[in-house]
Amino acid sequence: MNLSLKFSWRATLLAACTVAALAGGAAQAQDIPLITGEHWTKSTEQNKKAYLVGMTNMLQVEIAYQAGTPPPESQTVVPRFAKGLKGQTLDGAIAKVDAWYAKNPSRMQQTVVETIWYELVAPGLKQNK
Numbered sequence: 001m002n003l004s005l006k007f008s009w010r011a012t013l014l015a016a017c018t019v020a021a022l023a024g025g026a027a028q029a030q031d032i033p034l035i036t037g038e039h040w041t042k043s044t045e046q047n048k049k050a051y052l053v054g055m056t057n058m059l060q061v062e063i064a065y066q067a068g069t070p071p072p073e074s075q076t077v078v079p080r081f082a083k084g085l086k087g088q089t090l091d092g093a094i095a096k097v098d099a100w101y102a103k104n105p106s107r108m109q110q111t112v113v114e115t116i117w118y119e120l121v122a123p124g125l126k127q128n129k
Contacts, residue, residue, distance in 0.1 A: 036110060037101040037104075041108070053090070059078055062076075062078045080125060081117075085120060085124055097119065101115070
């Protein structure tokens with residue numbers, strides 16, 4: 001999972017298409033469900049990988065968009081996500097998220113992005129100083 005500033009146009013196009021698909025029509029933010037542990041644990045490996053690739057593509061698009069004029073760190077989590085996820089692989093990230101939900105079956109309503117933050121990003125920030 002390489003979050004460097006260099007990224008392919010194909011990844012950018014894919015991310016842009018994803019955003020357009022999510023934002024298209026009359027879709028409202030409240031209409032787009034947050035993915036929880038319940039969704040995650042019922043998903044295939046391919047779906048889990050697609051979720052993580054989509055997330056990292058959106059981070060890459062945001063990093064590219066902010067290039068040259070990044071907002072103050074207090075106004076964005078993007079640099080922290082990138083730094084915290086440095087060195088992670090898709091399979092490793094999936095295994096960590098799977099393990100967390102397996103150990104915490106009563107917390108299936110916690111969003112996957114929150115789990116990624118606390119189980120991958122926050123520890124990665126300490127490790128990748």
